[in-house]
Amino acid sequence: MTTSTLHLQVLALTIFLVCAAAVTPASAQPWPGCPDKCGDISIPYPFGVGTGCARDPYFELECNRTYSPPRLIVFTHRQHLLNLSLADGEAIALINARRQCYNSTEGLVNETSVDRAVTLVGSTAYRFSAERNRFVALGCPNMGYFVDTDGYYVSGCTSFCRPSSQKLVASSTGCTGEGCCQSRIPTDTIYYAQYIQTFKPGEGDPILRGGTTACRYVFLADAEWFNSGYRGDFNRSDDFAVPVVLDWAIRNVGNCEIAVLNRTDYACRSANSECIDSTNGQGYRCRCSMGYEGNPYLDGGCKGATPKHTYH
Template structure:
């Protein structure tokens, strides 16, 4: 995935003011369907692709499925692959690990450090998360163990290093890859826990289940192999609001009742409606921030 973030000269044209849909997902400006030319910048283009049997789904980049867009908070939810390593009963060996990465470099997106956690599941599992090889600066890991695959004390809904491990990520992360420590595998405990999993995913979408340990592929099947992850996005034509406000033509906060905020996760800025207003802060007129729900101060 490699997307530029330069503004389109056309801006928000009149025919681009309404909300469009793809596969039941609302597409809000500054995003726009690639076929419409409505996106504020190429990085916000959404491709509405036929995934088979007439089922259309939205994607950013070449193959990152888009689940939802939150204009007010400058976030988008997408799907990312679950890495796994399983013991093969037939071959009596570990299958080659299925290890994923997601590259958001040179795009307006960053992995949300507040909404996501690196999540690892297994009873003999050490998984690593890192940014790009050679040029990267970040690497961490999470270990999940159960002594001799003993599942006593492993509890549904509790991720406490026994059978499940979670760790935070830093701000500014625009690339992540996963791999497993090969010296830790399930070849000796496959009767109890045959598989290990690792994924960077939305923390609020995860609830630990003991069946993720005991049933082959259960965790993978729960999310159909792709877990939700939250991206922070920003308008990157300026590094800060102060810088952006100097050019009213390229300034993205178009609504009269909009407020600019510096991005908390990388360069750029986002727009949101002033308190008491709702709508799209990137649009002027009736589709912008409106006061149907006026704010009443507390006495």
């Protein structure tokens, strides 16, 4: 089977992130005596690998060295991380898409072997990024949607193909409904279960008698990655994963105003740091003050930035 466009894009993203991580930033400082990397991915505190290396269990990571290169895993929810950013408060995880494939009479012949639900429930660190991600449905006819922990609809969209369409193609104007559609997700999302609603040939409105594709897919994905990289044929019948952006924050209190009242637990440890309220759920993050760089979560972690030389 020919490697799909989407698979190549995931591979390209992985290579880019690994190469970008090859130069360790000043902020990539671990807790003293703890590992600073898993493979080529830096592990800055408040994250950590090993006992006593993370701020709390929700920031604890696992470095699975049975893979080559080693894989960085979210310890509490088992997501595979491709990247971890202290400055942006983001992590990129590889998460499985959902797939269903049909015969000519719309009988189900093949579907994803993994669970339809993806969860961060119980996490005091991560949320699915509402700003960076989009929920995507591919294939025709396909009403893709996801539900919350109570089974209620959260977000979704519907894609159709014109009768002349013989292949699943995202139009040159973007993923706008023909063969592909996308929708936004709400903030503070920690769980989604992915569903595909298909239709019998010729049922109902004439639009349902348009072109069909053998397989249909739904997934949450990094919008920038998907919209800039996906074009053309897509008809794979194996399991695959796509990059999803996670927002992380210190979430044991509502915001900075509350956090600073408890200096013992306050996460912004460096004297040259400042607090930023989370924009995705409750909590806050820390950053070095202007003119400083490093890790604001460590005592003395933010140091004076090295001036850039100018030449005349």
